[in-house]
Amino acid sequence: MGGVFVKPITGVKGEIQVPGDKSISHRAALLGGMAFGETHVTNFLLGQDCLSTLGCLRELGVAWERQGTEVWLHGKGMDNWQEPANVLDAGNSGTTFRLMLGVLAGSPFSVTLTGDDSLRSRPMRRVTDPLKQMGARILGRREGNLAPITMQGGQLLGQSFQTEVASAQVKSALLLAGLRAKGETSVQEPTLSRDHTERMLRGFGVEVQSDNTIVKVKGGGKLTGQNVSVPGDISSAAFFLVLGSLVRQGEMILPEVGINPTRTGIIDVLQAMGADIEYLESSEICGEPRAALRVRPSQLRGIEISGDLIPRLIDEIPILALAASLAEGETVIRDAAELRIKETDRIKRVAEGLKALGATIEELPDGMRIKGRPELHGGEVSSFGDHRLAMTWAVAGMLSQEGVSVENMAAANVSFPNFLEIVEKVVL
Numbered sequence: 001m002g003g004v005f006v007k008p009i010t011g012v013k014g015e016i017q018v019p020g021d022k023s024i025s026h027r028a029a030l031l032g033g034m035a036f037g038e039t040h041v042t043n044f045l046l047g048q049d050c051l052s053t054l055g056c057l058r059e060l061g062v063a064w065e066r067q068g069t070e071v072w073l074h075g076k077g078m079d080n081w082q083e084p085a086n087v088l089d090a091g092n093s094g095t096t097f098r099l100m101l102g103v104l105a106g107s108p109f110s111v112t113l114t115g116d117d118s119l120r121s122r123p124m125r126r127v128t129d130p131l132k133q134m135g136a137r138i139l140g141r142r143e144g145n146l147a148p149i150t151m152q153g154g155q156l157l158g159q160s161f162q163t164e165v166a167s168a169q170v171k172s173a174l175l176l177a178g179l180r181a182k183g184e185t186s187v188q189e190p191t192l193s194r195d196h197t198e199r200m201l202r203g204f205g206v207e208v209q210s211d212n213t214i215v216k217v218k219g220g221g222k223l224t225g226q227n228v229s230v231p232g233d234i235s236s237a238a239f240f241l242v243l244g245s246l247v248r249q250g251e252m253i254l255p256e257v258g259i260n261p262t263r264t265g266i267i268d269v270l271q272a273m274g275a276d277i278e279y280l281e282s283s284e285i286c287g288e289p290r291a292a293l294r295v296r297p298s299q300l301r302g303i304e305i306s307g308d309l310i311p312r313l314i315d316e317i318p319i320l321a322l323a324a325s326l327a328e329g330e331t332v333i334r335d336a337a338e339l340r341i342k343e344t345d346r347i348k349r350v351a352e353g354l355k356a357l358g359a360t361i362e363e364l365p366d367g368m369r370i371k372g373r374p375e376l377h378g379g380e381v382s383s384f385g386d387h388r389l390a391m392t393w394a395v396a397g398m399l400s401q402e403g404v405s406v407e408n409m410a411a412a413n414v415s416f417p418n419f420l421e422i423v424e425k426v427v428l
């Protein structure tokens with residue numbers, strides 16, 4: 001295999017500003033495109049996923065410009081979106097695909113959405129079934145489960161939904177459709193998923209009622225363009241929190257990381273494992289809390305991760321599994337079957353990859369059991385095109401005895417452009 005070789009390091013020192021939050025960047029672009037008036041987004045994530053959202057908006061007739069990480073959207077209201085002359089391409093991004101379907105369910109035209117090989121194998125019925133119930137007409141392979149999916153939107157009727165899994169993409173799609181439906185739409189989830197859509201809709205002037213796992217919107221809400229400052233992505237910070245905990249020496253500061261409580265499961269778990277992570281200056285901007293995080297090396301202990309915690313750290317499980325394989329004692333991760341339908345089957349790929357690097361790990365139907373050990377020898381692994389795996393393997397290389405060769409490291413660009421160059425800056 002001819003991958004990128006990541007060599008072992010002994011320490012890290014310095015400051016890393018992680019790029020903008022992916023979930024919040026998607027929502028800022030989408031809501032800006034749905035709104036009336038100007039929306040100015042700062043610290044927009046230049047990952048391929050968020051660029052896919054901007055690309056789809058352009059096809060729908062939304063005017064925007066970008067300079068570096070600043071984006072200006074000139075919204076004319078979602079009722080002025082135009083029928084696209086081509087298929088919309090969401091690339092690798094589940095968030096783009098599902099949230100777009102939600103908004104487009106209320107547009108009186110026909111649109112076809114597709115994505116890359118990975119996205120075309122991910123389940124969409126969790127969104128298309130409820131949108132059909134609201135009144136959209138949808139066709140796709142396996143009864144509307146697999147992209148390409150064609151939607152003929154139009155008049156929608158608000159509904160009350162109870163979802164089977166906690167998914168912010170499903171919740172957001174239904175709330176965005178609900179804004180264009182007659183009456184009220186409510187979504188009740190089994191446990192609370194990330195609530196960035198609810199927070200940002202309020203910022204754009206829409207009334208959203210929420211009580212823990214139940215959220216309601218009324219049809220006809222108008223969005224007004226806003227200034228949105230995107231905090232650093234805690235899911236990207238996670239790689240440095242684990243690296244900084246497990247290197248032998250040094251200290252890292254990660255300024256301006258988003259610490260929305262629906263996302264901080266990774267910090268809670270690492271702290272419970274014995275990590276030395278501290279919140280420094282904190283503030284709240286545009287309805288989203290942020291803080292500087294300081295991480296120092298420490299000995300980690302195994303832990304059980306399950307239940308309500310899972311949606312609060314779902315994307316961080318690959319890097320947490322690496323942390324667990326270098327911790328003292330056993331870690332069990334359960335209730336995380338959702339990992340099997342992400343960019344890859346992350347349970348299978350993480351277990352296979354960590355095993356190849358020397359870890360003791362057993363795959364469970366809904367998680368994994370990991371016996372920690374003092375070291376990983378290293379070896380050759382692939383990202384299989386999954387950005388979170390690419391970065392997990394790179395961190396594994398830095399923490400290993402002999403280094404790790406990562407096939408398709410470039411996949412990291414989906415959520416963290418120039419990941420390796422940025423880490424290089426803090427390596428001692």
Ligand SMILES: O=C(O)C1=C[C@@H](OP(=O)(O)O)[C@@H](O)[C@H](O)C1
Pocket residue numbers: 022023024095166167168169170172193194314315338
């Ligand atoms: O709404 C979002 O921005 C996201 C929600 C989560 O997916 P699910 O909604 O499928 O849980 C997460 O895994 C994804 O990376 C981003």
Ligand SMILES: C=C(OP(=O)(O)O)C(=O)O
Pocket residue numbers: 022049092093094095096315342343388415
């Ligand atoms: C699952 C992820 O994203 P998405 O669902 O938007 O592709 C992720 O970023 O880990």
